[in-house]
Amino acid sequence: MSHTDQLYWGGAALIVLWLLLFGLSLLATRNGTVTPAPATQEFGPDPESPAVVSFLGNNWRGVGSAAAATLLDLAARGYIELRQPADDPAASTVHVTDEGRAAQDLRPYEGRVLERVISRTTEGGAPIGAIAFRDAKRAAAFNAELRKDIVAEARLRGLSRSRFASWLAGGLMLLACAPGVLFGLAALMGHHGVRAAFVVCVLPASAMFWLLAKVLGERATPRGLERAGHWAGLRAWLTAHEDFARLPPAAVAVWDRYLAYGTALGVTSLAGRLLGFDAGDRRRVWSSYGGTWRPVRIRYPRLLPGFGASKGRLLQLAGAAALVAAALIAFGVLRQPDWTIAADAHDGGTLRRPGLILSAGWVVSVLLGVIVAGKFRRWTLFLAFLATMPGNFASGTHGWWHDAAAQDGPVPVEWAAIVVFGALAVYFVVLACLELRAPHTITGEVLRVEWRKDRRAARFLALDEGGTDLTTAWALPAASRGIATGAQVRLTVSRGTRTVRSAELIRAALWEGDWSEASAPGRATA
Structure with missing residues (x-):
């Protein structure tokens, strides 16, 4: 067997060894079993916040209901007020109290949720649907930061720890590089060129790094398993109430913090669904442009021939x-x-x-x-x-x-x-x-800016002009810059092709708003 073959076989053996060690590490660091405690309505001394309970209830993986549970908890503690003026829970409104606007000693994730609510409410409050983000990237960034804050508190309370110790993760990363080095040397010795050596060197390490990144996360501590069992007992007690799952957000005035914990544990399906901190409904967006909150329906002319064409x-x-x-x-x-x-x-x-x-x-x-x-x-x-x-x-x-x-x-x-x-x-x-005619000028607030599947095609820009509850998206050239969700703009448009020819920024989107691109005062390009 030549030296080149020995290097290839050695690299393959190292990959098998890495996969074996990786599998053993997964088995050794898997979460323990949560033993549910008897049904109880007690929170216990120094109870965890609903956001941390949501993390424990999701097996130390996700915090999907943490933002909604935190909002309900803030409402139970008097920082926020939820009102339902009619029979439809979706028509509920959220209001920030004087205590909420002056709040100081909040946990980081509670401060994020409260800031989001303050940014979307006026003196008269706002519909609960207006809390949702208009931009998917902004929603993902918000929830990612929220998860970091929740994980940090869970670790501080001794409920969670990194799944892989630093020495174990570092060792697996170092060992993942070894097969690629051997493959690269074998390619050079076989006169396959530097480019081929680089490819066979990077590919195995990239695949193993990807596998490692997929499992790096949190796992339970003994204390965490014990507390998760206690909250499983509270879930059993809440589940025994047949109507609890259908309680609207405004029911927090009666159920106090139980509604927040029920949302964190996945018992209250209605309240958690209505208080979404995700990208929201792309076809129905709440807007306050013009002075009053109202839902604006958006049509996307995907099949319109000539849409966005010059x-x-x-x-x-x-x-x-x-x-x-x-x-x-x-x-x-x-x-x-x-x-x-x-x-x-x-x-x-x-x-x-x-x-x-x-x-x-x-x-x-x-x-x-x-x-x-x-x-x-x-x-x-x-x-x-x-x-x-x-x-x-x-x-x-x-x-x-x-x-x-x-x-x-x-x-x-x-x-x-x-x-x-x-x-x-x-x-x-x-x-x-028709494009030879003078273009029209319209003014309004940008509701959404969305990419299409073909990134070279014109994007969809939904504008609220303030005079109607229905709007049709415009075609924003893909190379345009400075058009941000939440900004007020003056657009020069061609109605035949629904194309934005130029855009002038009237008021930039504030930090508290949600945006898709950085915007600065001045004239935007389109």
Whole structure:
């Protein structure tokens, strides 16, 4: 065995050794079993906060209900007031009391929740739905910081610890680098080049680092298991109350801190769902622009042809649609019956089947339009090949495919396609002409800014102009900067394509608001 082979086998052996040690570490550091205590309504001396209880109740992994439970706990302690003016719990409002605005000695995560509520409420309060974030990144960042604060307190109280000790995590990281080093040396000795050596060096370590990062987290201490068992007893007591799970947030005035702990333990499904600190409903956003809170419904024109296109792009799309229509006409007029040969049992592999000729002509016509439209992608030819398959299986001397191929001029399905693509060409030309008009100017508050699947495409910008409860998203060019959720802006727009041409910042989004990009006073680009 050569030295190169020895290095490769040595690297493979180290990977097996690492996986074995990794598996043994997982077994040795798994959480213990929580033994539920008898049902009880007592919190016990020096009870943990509902946020920490949420962490323990989720097996030391997540804190999904911690923010909602903390809000209810703040309400039970008099910092926040929840009101339900009607029968619908979703119509409840949240208000910050004078004690809440002057609060000082709060835990870090309680301060975060209270700051969020203060930022979204006015003197008259705010709907509970307005607490939700308008931006997914901002919501994720808020909840990540909230989890760090909760984990820090759980560790301080001796309820949680790092799953892997620092020496164990460091040793596994160091050992994960060894196989890649051996593979890299073997690649160099085998004259595979520096690039190949770098690849085989990095890939094994990256995979093992990824596995290690997936399990690095928290695990219970003996004290933590004991306290989790106590709170499991409280969960059993709360679950015995049949109506407790359906209590609205405003019921905190009657149930006091029990509602907060019930939300933390997953017993109160309704209150936890209504008090969401996530990205919220992207189609229904609460807005106070104009002076009063109201829900604004957002429509996203995903299927609108020409959405966000410039004049040049519209003319390009018009040319592509016109080319498809012209190609279909030409194919229908020039097509001759002798182009096809009816396949039989002795000539089943012919390329001149009626169905294959027709489907190939249609696919080529569409491909020409795709190329002109600039939409040709890596898988376009493969999809075109699949599109010809139905016609490839049509054979014989009669049938629809044979009759259509023998017909003079375009067949009805071709005429239908010609009309559709012709109408699209006219539509794009009309839109391009409308773009010559002077753009409109609108003013409002940005409700949401969302990326689309294709990051090069225009983003959706939902603007609340203050005069309606329904708005349709505008197309914000992907390269634009300075448009932030929560900011007040003056937009210059083209209504035909619903495109934002330019944007001027009137008031930047404050820190307490939720934003998707940093914004600064001045003129934004679009």
